[in-house]
Amino acid sequence: MNDAPLLEVRHLTRHFDDVAAVEDVSFQIKPGEIWGFIGPNGAGKTTTMRICATLDLPTKGDVLVNGISVLANPDNARGKIGFMPDALGTYADTTIEEYLDFFARACGLRGDMLAKRIQSVAEFTELGHLMGRMMDSLSKGMSQRLCLAKTLLHDPQLLILDEPASGLDPRARVDFRELIRALANQGKAVLISSHILSELSETCDGVIVIEKGRLVREGKVESLASNVSKNELLNLRCLAKTSDVEIALAEHPGVLKVRESEGSFVIEFDGDEKDIADLLKTLVNKNLSPVEFHWHRIDLEELFLSFTEGTLS
Ligand SMILES: Nc1ncnc2c1ncn2[C@@H]1O[C@H](COP(=O)(O)OP(=O)(O)OP(=O)(O)O)[C@@H](O)[C@H]1O
Numbered sequence: 001m002n003d004a005p006l007l008e009v010r011h012l013t014r015h016f017d018d019v020a021a022v023e024d025v026s027f028q029i030k031p032g033e034i035w036g037f038i039g040p041n042g043a044g045k046t047t048t049m050r051i052c053a054t055l056d057l058p059t060k061g062d063v064l065v066n067g068i069s070v071l072a073n074p075d076n077a078r079g080k081i082g083f084m085p086d087a088l089g090t091y092a093d094t095t096i097e098e099y100l101d102f103f104a105r106a107c108g109l110r111g112d113m114l115a116k117r118i119q120s121v122a123e124f125t126e127l128g129h130l131m132g133r134m135m136d137s138l139s140k141g142m143s144q145r146l147c148l149a150k151t152l153l154h155d156p157q158l159l160i161l162d163e164p165a166s167g168l169d170p171r172a173r174v175d176f177r178e179l180i181r182a183l184a185n186q187g188k189a190v191l192i193s194s195h196i197l198s199e200l201s202e203t204c205d206g207v208i209v210i211e212k213g214r215l216v217r218e219g220k221v222e223s224l225a226s227n228v229s230k231n232e233l234l235n236l237r238c239l240a241k242t243s244d245v246e247i248a249l250a251e252h253p254g255v256l257k258v259r260e261s262e263g264s265f266v267i268e269f270d271g272d273e274k275d276i277a278d279l280l281k282t283l284v285n286k287n288l289s290p291v292e293f294h295w296h297r298i299d300l301e302e303l304f305l306s307f308t309e310g311t312l313s
């Protein structure tokens with residue numbers, strides 16, 4: 001597979017009067033990769049994505065789509081980009097078929113090719129049996145699939161999806177995730193935004209974390225997790241009083257930091273497996289009744305909090 005990036009964001013900056021919505025953001029996505037674009041409300045995700053999709057212009061910087069600049073050659077770049085906005089517009093008195101037909105024509109498709117592409121995207125998103133349904137009668141899940149179908153009409157190499165899973169129920173989220181993975185397996189590059197972080201952990205090859213317009217972290221999920229702490233993280237819950245457990249932990253060698261929440265502890269620990277076994281032995285000998293004691297697995301939610309507030313690092 002070609003290893004050149006399909007999306008290359010270079011020092012992207014966008015100011016709205018005195019608001020720095022995006023400030024010097026750079027990242028790349030290669031064919032076949034799915035990258036999560038994570039950040040709280042107002043972080044600059046939609047602004048970045050709209051510029052990548054040729055819908056807005058940067059104050060500084062550039063975006064290359066398969067090597068083509070969206071500034072120098074937007075018409076050429078646009079044909080390679082599928083942008084799914086965070087809301088599907090309302091179209092009264094329009095069926096799914098009419099909606100797809102309209103956008104397929106807007107992409108320049110005609111004749112056999114037009115019919116073939118509409119059939120292909122409808123099948124992929126499992127909307128084939130709903131082609132005659134009016135758009136204003138669709139559920140949220142159907143609307144999102146229709147929006148994705150529209151985005152795929154011109155068979156773009158790069159997909160930019162702005163919060164595609166928001167408002168979907170858990171089953172629909174899993175279905176949507178499978179569609180996105182199938183598209184990446186076809187060699188497309190995918191940038192997908194969300195502020196529901198756990199939603200991205202199983203979908204994405206890597207994450208880009210943005211806050212107040214600035215890129216705070218970027219990398220494969222595993223490598224970000226290993227950067228959070230060089231020490232071991234352990235989970236502990238005991239039946240004994242919280243204050244007694246806290247005292248025992250504070251006295252124990254190797255315990256660097258302790259966070260407690262509703263009687264459960266996350267312990268940052270400097271030591272090997274034998275030292276960890278000694279810690280457990282101490283807790284038992286002091287009659288603190290440990291009922292949970294295991295390695296702590298960092299999830300994306302926690303990673304994100306550690307980057308934006310520095311709680312773990
Ligand atoms: N057209 C505009 N005019 C003025 N300010 C804007 C405009 N568009 C975005 N902003 C500002 O830029 C910042 C980034 O907004 P953006 O919509 O990119 O955030 P976001 O990460 O997509 O947030 P959300 O998670 O809420 O969708 C915000 O402070 C927003 O108010």
Ligand SMILES: [Mg+2]
Nearest residue numbers: 045046047086
């Ligand atoms: Mg947004």
